[in-house]
Amino acid sequence: MHSKQIAVEYLAPKISNPAMIFKDINIFKSILPWAKDSAKEFFETQTSKMFLTSYVDDVAPIVDEYLTNRATKMYEKAIKSQNKLFSNLCSSQKTVAWIIDRWINTFINLTSNPAYKDYIDISKIKIAFNDEISTTHSNIEDILEFEKLQKLPKEQIIKALKLIWEDGYFDNSLDKEDIEELCKKFDLSIKDVFGTDDLVKLNLKKEQTQSGHSQLVFVFESEVA
Structure with a gap:
């Protein structure tokens, strides 16, 4: 066990x-x-x-x-x-x-x-x-993996960074400096990814999970109709 x-x-x-x-x-x-x-x-x-x-x-x-x-x-x-x-x-x-x-x-x-x-x-x-x-x-494997990620379409990288920020924010394991540094690694800015320089102003909405509970998720500016 x-x-x-x-x-x-x-x-x-x-x-x-x-x-x-x-x-x-x-x-x-x-x-x-x-x-x-x-x-x-x-x-x-x-x-x-x-x-x-x-x-x-x-x-x-x-x-x-x-x-x-x-x-x-x-x-x-x-x-x-x-x-x-x-x-x-x-x-x-x-x-x-x-x-x-x-x-x-x-x-x-x-x-x-x-x-x-x-x-x-x-x-x-x-x-x-x-x-x-x-x-x-x-370390060599990490470098090669990072090079693979850099070759992904920009849209996929942005989507991945949004998910990383959302998960890290709610679990209190990521702050603005962390995500900003990650964005820079892919030659992106906070605004490129989130549509705003102020992460505090990101919208939140409730979504229902499969279990029937509700949870708060971010609504990024590019997703707001």
């Missing part, structure tokens, strides 16, 4: 109110060790991310602090925006699973995306020789 499954099946049922995970920081912190172990197990199954396994122990305290400092804000935004976290607050099991997934995603973003304000240059962390080879190989 994997760490995530253990946490969901044995730890989560002890938490009667999912909201308390964010309101009681000790409960929130009790989930993080399971997230760290889950990250190791996940990276070991992914060829392109296997090299990250060696960095988990070193970077974990930073990821823990990053998420702990944002726990209250994540909860408040979930209630206000009815985002992905909101849809998981119906049960402690789903909330614990969401936090573990968020921990892993945050780890990947902080160590792999230079556009992040809190980016961690893991190449400066001392590792074994074999891991250095893996890291170099992975």
Whole structure:
């Protein structure tokens, strides 16, 4: 049984109110060790991310602090925006699973995306020789992947950047500086992508999900009739 499954099946049922995970920081912190172990197990199954396994122990305290400092804000935004976290607050099991997934995603973003304000240059962390080879190989793969993305039609790149911003905004994992840096990598400006320089003024509307719940989504200027 994997760490995530253990946490969901044995730890989560002890938490009667999912909201308390964010309101009681000790409960929130009790989930993080399971997230760290889950990250190791996940990276070991992914060829392109296997090299990250060696960095988990070193970077974990930073990821823990990053998420702990944002726990209250994540909860408040979930209630206000009815985002992905909101849809998981119906049960402690789903909330614990969401936090573990968020921990892993945050780890990947902080160590792999230079556009992040809190980016961690893991190449400066001392590792074994074999891991250095893996890291170099992975960096080459990242460069080749980026070159492939640059060859996509401009419309597809813009659509992808919008989705990245929407997901990152509601999950509190992306800010304006991050998305602006990403746009620059594709020789685009904020206005090119979103139709405005002021991301705060983007329209929001409610959309019904397949489960019957409603969630807030952005309506970009190019989509407004």
